[in-house]
Amino acid sequence: MTGDHTPVPTRWVGPLRITGTVETLQEVPLATFESPLWPSVGRGARLSRLVDDGIRVTIVDERMTRSTLFVADDAATAVAAARAITARTDQLAEIVAAGSRHARLIDIDTEVVGNLLFVRFALTTGDASGHNMVTLAAESLMERVLAWHPELRYGSISGNYCSDKKATAVNGILGRGRRAVAEILVPEALVAEQLRSSADRIVELNTRKNLVGSVVAGALRSANAHYANMLLAFYLATGQDAANIVEGSQGISYAERRGAGDLYFSCTLPHLIVGTVGNGKDQPVVEAALQRLGCRDEREPGENARRLAALIAATVLCGELSLLAAQTNPGELMRSHLLLERTGATGTGATGEGEATR
Incomplete structure (x- = not known):
């Protein structure tokens, strides 16, 4: 870098328990000025360690x-x-x-x-x-x-039908980047204890806010609360082209009540455009992060990027579920922001072990 610059604060959150395409217990880096994001994702990470199978991620396609x-x-x-x-x-x-x-x-x-x-x-x-x-x-x-x-x-050479760094329908239909689905099944007791909510309230909010609200707003193949927050923080920490959050954040959150009161929750990300080699990956801080994430190991071509996409999808689910749970309780979102931003989200909360929510 040249000239004056302000580094983006980065914290490692977790670990997240992930199964499916990738089987791992892994902390993840988030670079952001929005400090409440760390404990918010941390709450989802803690939940992933308490449930059977953790967060199951399936990489559906890549191109x-x-x-x-x-x-x-x-x-x-x-x-x-x-x-x-x-x-x-x-x-x-x-x-x-x-x-x-x-x-x-x-x-x-x-x-x-x-x-x-x-x-x-x-x-x-x-x-x-x-x-x-x-x-x-x-x-x-x-x-x-x-x-x-x-x-x-x-x-x-580029006719915009690609479509690169623009919110379009074609990427979700035909595919671009890694198509990932992250899902979790949370027992009723943990929904109450860890999320201070219920399956019914989260399902209802997801329908009214993410699904109906997004239609009212005219969203394009997108129905989520804040995928862009987690994507940008992860992209900056791992040397990704941050402009790709434009299409990357076009995803769908889905929730169901299962059984007596368990919560099924999923995040579908049709076009995660990420890589572990190439431009931006030669920066020392990026290299260190990718190594710590296990994305520099000797594997078949494509497997490291697949691992990175799975880690990102699971991180998105952690932050998305935590935010929605907070919004089922009047006043909780703003109280948490005021508390965490005034204290700088330091201490155990910043590593995901605090009780604060986003």
Whole structure:
């Protein structure tokens, strides 16, 4: 860094007990100026250690995309080219594999608007988030397509159908980044003891606030309270491209009452764009964090990034459930903020063992 700068305060919270795609008991780093976030996530982390199976995380899919834009004279020409391009997916996949050790083409989607042809390439990118990897691959693919189809002209290397760092529907539908689902089953007694609430109250609030409230607000494939808080804090601590919280925070919280009063709670994050190698990961503080998270171990390509995505999804669930529980009790949210911000969230609360809530 050059010039004056203010470091972002960072605390390690937890540990979180995680099962599923990753089996671990792991503390996580959160870099934030919003100090109540630490004990809030800490409360969820403590809960994860008290329930059977902890927080179960499933990584459903992983891919990075880049959409190229071609220009034709008319729609008929664009449609014919789109069909020809998708029919040669195997040949295009060979081009990608020949130019990269890790990038692999797995899917092609096309859209025609007037005389414009959008071609969305989806690739796996190993442990990298893959922004530059897919752009480099797209350049080679675009060059080959233009050689095959002289009736097309170059429009742009990125046509926004990707869609990168924008709140869109396409990423949730077709996938971009790691698609993760984090879920927990909390017995009735622990809901009362640890969350000071009940399954019925949390389910009702989630429906009224996250689901109905988000529809009223016009949210786009998103129904949650504050995924962005946990994502940004985790992204900054681990050298991620922080602008990706724009699409990363488009997720859905879901809750059900089970049995006599147990709480099933889940957070679905359709597009977590994260990596353990690449730009930003060479900073000493980032390297140290990734090592402590177990994301620098010798594993098959992609497994470290998969582990990181699972840790992030579980962290999001911890903070989301804690906040919703607090909001079921009138006045609790503001009291907690005032208490924690005046005391600086220091002591045991900052590491997740205090009783304060977000």
